[in-house]
Amino acid sequence: MKRRIFLKGSLLSGLISFAAGSSLLLPLKLLANWNKEAFQATDMKTANAALGDTTAAIESDRVFLDVKDIAENAAVVPVKVSTDLENAESIRIYVENNPNPLIATFKLSQYTDNFVFIRTKMRETSNVIAMVEADGQLYMAKKQIKVTAGGCGG
Amino acid sequence: MAKKNIKLRAKLKNGIVTVKAIFKHPMETGLRKDKVTGLKVPAHHITETTCHRKDDLLLSSQWGPGVSKNPFISFTLKGIDKGEMLTIAYVDNKGKTESLDVKVK
Numbered sequence: 001m002k003r004r005i006f007l008k009g010s011l012l013s014g015l016i017s018f019a020a021g022s023s024l025l026l027p028l029k030l031l032a033n034w035n036k037e038a039f040q041a042t043d044m045k046t047a048n049a050a051l052g053d054t055t056a057a058i059e060s061d062r063v064f065l066d067v068k069d070i071a072e073n074a075a076v077v078p079v080k081v082s083t084d085l086e087n088a089e090s091i092r093i094y095v096e097n098n099p100n101p102l103i104a105t106f107k108l109s110q111y112t113d114n115f116v117f118i119r120t121k122m123r124e125t126s127n128v129i130a131m132v133e134a135d136g137q138l139y140m141a142k143k144q145i146k147v148t149a150g151g152c153g154g
Numbered sequence: 155m156a157k158k159n160i161k162l163r164a165k166l167k168n169g170i171v172t173v174k175a176i177f178k179h180p181m182e183t184g185l186r187k188d189k190v191t192g193l194k195v196p197a198h199h200i201t202e203t204t205c206h207r208k209d210d211l212l213l214s215s216q217w218g219p220g221v222s223k224n225p226f227i228s229f230t231l232k233g234i235d236k237g238e239m240l241t242i243a244y245v246d247n248k249g250k251t252e253s254l255d256v257k258v259k
């Protein structure tokens with residue numbers, strides 16, 4: 001008899017912990033798989049190709065890239081990207097000379113207001129590139145950011 | 155419950171919600187060498203983050219190792235009311251996940 005009760009009890013508690021676990025995981029269910037190929041690519045072309053793009057990005061003044069000209073601390077470079085393009089679907093941030101140029105991709109929805117802010121690492125003086133995908137076309141903005149090694153300002 | 159590694163704020167102003175989040179995470183690129191042993195420190199970084207309102211996916215992002223240590227991210231949302239719950243979640247390359255809810259102020 002005791003064994004029965006024990007069995008029932010353990011089954012029930014198992015169910016409860018399973019339910020708790022699954023509800024905790026719920027918000028992550030919609031996560032797509034991380035695009036390893038794109039993020040581990042060592043140049044921008046490969047990264048873009050891995051993200052499924054064949055057409056080249058057009059430079060556009062409707063993509064706004066806000067970064068300071070000189071990065072005093074290369075480990076923390078604040079990057080702001082915004083756009084007034086309608087139907088913007090995604091935003092990508094690249095640091096051209098980094099070992100892995102692709103920093104981040106943001107998938108937008110009808111609720112987002114076309115603005116993202118993130119802090120990136122930079123290995124050396126490089127172009128920071130923001131790309132916005134809208135209506136199947138890539139638009140970009142580019143800016144060269146100087147990294148002052150050793151903190152001597154230069 | 156263990157202390158959360160996420161800090162999250164969401165503030166409504168002029169119809170636009172500004173969300174700010176900081177994740178406490180080492181963000182190792184896998185390229186840095188340990189000064190004592192001379193061995194490469196294995197990669198350990200956040201790969202994906204999402205922002206949800208209940209079942210609606212508001213923003214999802216994928217990150218490479220080039221995002222700074224203890225990443226800070228900010229973005230804006232529209233069509234969200236005061237008092238609604240937003241959920242931010244992340245997953246790193248070791249499979250660790252965490253999420254946090256916040257009420258829009």
